[in-house]
Amino acid sequence: MTAHPPPSPEHALADFSPGLPFAVALSGGADSVAMLLACTKRWPGQVRAVHIHHGLQPAADDFESHCRSVCAQLGVPLAVRHVQAGKAPGQSPEDAARQARYQALSEAVHTEWPEVRDLVLAQHADDQVETLLIALSRGAGLPGLASMPSHWQRQGLNWHRPWLGVPGATLRECLRSQGQAWIEDPSNNDQKFTRNRIRTQVIPALADALPAFRETFARSAAHAAQAQEVLNEVAAQDLSLIGVPPRIQAVQQLSRARQALVLRHWLRQHHATTPSTVQLNELLGQIEACTTRGHRLHLKVGQGFIERAGEHLDWHRA
Numbered sequence: 420m421t422a423h424p425p426p427s428p429e430h431a432l433a434d435f436s437p438g439l440p441f442a443v444a445l446s447g448g449a450d451s452v453a454m455l456l457a458c459t460k461r462w463p464g465q466v467r468a469v470h471i472h473h474g475l476q477p478a479a480d481d482f483e484s485h486c487r488s489v490c491a492q493l494g495v496p497l498a499v500r501h502v503q504a505g506k507a508p509g510q511s512p513e514d515a516a517r518q519a520r521y522q523a524l525s526e527a528v529h530t531e532w533p534e535v536r537d538l539v540l541a542q543h544a545d546d547q548v549e550t551l552l553i554a555l556s557r558g559a560g561l562p563g564l565a566s567m568p569s570h571w572q573r574q575g576l577n578w579h580r581p582w583l584g585v586p587g588a589t590l591r592e593c594l595r596s597q598g599q600a601w602i603e604d605p606s607n608n609d610q611k612f613t614r615n616r617i618r619t620q621v622i623p624a625l626a627d628a629l630p631a632f633r634e635t636f637a638r639s640a641a642h643a644a645q646a647q648e649v650l651n652e653v654a655a656q657d658l659s660l661i662g663v664p665p666r667i668q669a670v671q672q673l674s675r676a677r678q679a680l681v682l683r684h685w686l687r688q689h690h691a692t693t694p695s696t697v698q699l700n701e702l703l704g705q706i707e708a709c710t711t712r713g714h715r716l717h718l719k720v721g722q723g724f725i726e727r728a729g730e731h732l733d734w735h736r737a
Contacts, residue, residue: 425544425584425585425586425589425633425634426584426585427585427589428453428457428582428585428589428590428593429457429461431581431582431584431585432457432458432461432581434581435579435581437462437537437539437577437579438536438537438577439462439465440462440464440465440466440467440532440534440535441458441462441465441466441467441535441536441537441538441539442466442467442468442469442528442532442535442537442538442539443455443458443466443467443468443469443538443539443541444468444469444471444524444538444539444540444541445468445469445470445486445489445490445497446470446471446482446486446541446604447470447481447482447483447485447486447489447601447602448482448601448602448603448604449587449590449591449594449601449603450541450542450543450546450582450587450590451541452485452489452594452599452601453541453590453591453593453594453599453601454539454540454541454582455468455489455490455493455495456493456593456594456597456599457593458539459493459495466495467495467496467497467498467528467531467532467535468486468490468495468496468497468498469497469498469499469500469524469527469528469531469538470482470483470486470487470497470498470499470500471499471500471502471519471520471523471524471527472499472500472501472502473502473503473516473519473520478602478604478605481602482602482604483499485600485601485602486499487499489599496531496532498527498528498530498531498532500523500524500526500527502519502520502522502523503519521573521574522574524538525538525573525574525575525576528576529574529575529576535576536575536576536577537576537577537578537579538576538577538578538579539579539580539581540578540579540580541580541582541590542567542580542582542583543582543583543585543586543587543589543590544582544583544584544585544586544587544633544637545586545587545588545618545622545633546567546583546587547566547567547583547633547636547637547640548617548622548625548632548633548636549614549617549618549622550566550567551564551566551636551639551640552617552621553613553614553617554566556613558696561643561644561646561647561650562647564639564640564643565640565641565643565644565647566640566643566644567580567583568580568644569581569583583637584633584634584637586633650680651684653677653680654680654681654683654684655684657673657677657680657681657684658681658684658685658688661673661681662731663685663689664685664728664731664732664733664734665681665682665685665731665732666730666731667706667709667727667730667731667732668730670682670706670732671706671707671709675703678703678706679699679703682694682699682702682703682732683699686720686721686734689734690721690723690734690736692720692721692722692723692734692736693721694720694721695721698718698719698720698721699720701718702718702720702725705718706732709727714727715727716732719737720734721734722736722737723735723736723737724737
């Protein structure tokens with residue numbers, strides 16, 4: 420299959436219409452610096468920037484200093500937040516840092532610029548491919564295969580990723596052509612991280628074997644996201660029937676596949692937790708066996724436990 424030319428950063432932004440003013444998440448790396456420059460050029464005077472200092476590595480101070488320098492050069496207001504991400508049991512340090520970053524970004528925008536309702540992130544096409552391949556390596560279902568959405572709403576903000584079709588190398592070329600420096604994250608070279616191994620070993624091989632892989636992988640992710648939207652609608656309808664908290668007998672009336680779907684939806688929507696496949700299968704088996712009043716149920720599910728509470732299922736955090 421012949422690869423179509425990828426969109427330029429400027430062309431990708433031409434189809435993007437954020438509310439004004441808006442904020443850009445600025446790490447100091449190449450992608451976010453390129454995003455800040457492109458946005459300030461297209462919407463002069465309407466851009467704000469937020470930098471999250473994790474303190475996870477010695478280079479963190481260099482990232483902050485570079486962000487301050489770039490924003491001063493462009494005349495962009497900058498908010499800096501320092502976070503220390505503590506991980507929950509069973510949570511990876513990377514996931515804990517990501518959750519802390521999103522929370523800090525949201526709080527900074529609401530505090531510094533209450534009028535801002537849109538926040539832009541600089542993830543690009545290679546990030547999307549890496550996310551999809553990681554999901555495949557973990558045996559993920561549709562939510563994982565859908566990869567990163569281009570826009571969503573959370574914590575009172577509209578979040579955007581307008582560059583999911585733009586290759587990372589294109590962004591670096593744009594910066595070099597403008598003589599703009601960025602900070603390279605030292606951890607990007609650490610091959611113990613799956614994402615880095617994919618970036619340095621798998622993506623170059625894909626480019627040689629399947630030149631159109633960014634476009635076709637993005638299309639597959641979009642199909643998965645569309646299918647997941649339909650499943651979310653079915654799960655919401657089923658949840659309205661079984662109730663919150665779920666009635667065990669009502670759950671038992673559903674097929675096993677729909678039981679799994681609605682219970683995942685309940686846990687995600689009402690308790691912000693996601694069961695593993697093993698945990699969910701064990702829960703479904705226990706629900707099937709729950710035919711007498713005396714049947715007890717106590718299972719580790721997600722970040723907490725599910726217990727039987729009379730005729731209902733109850734979840735509480737560990």
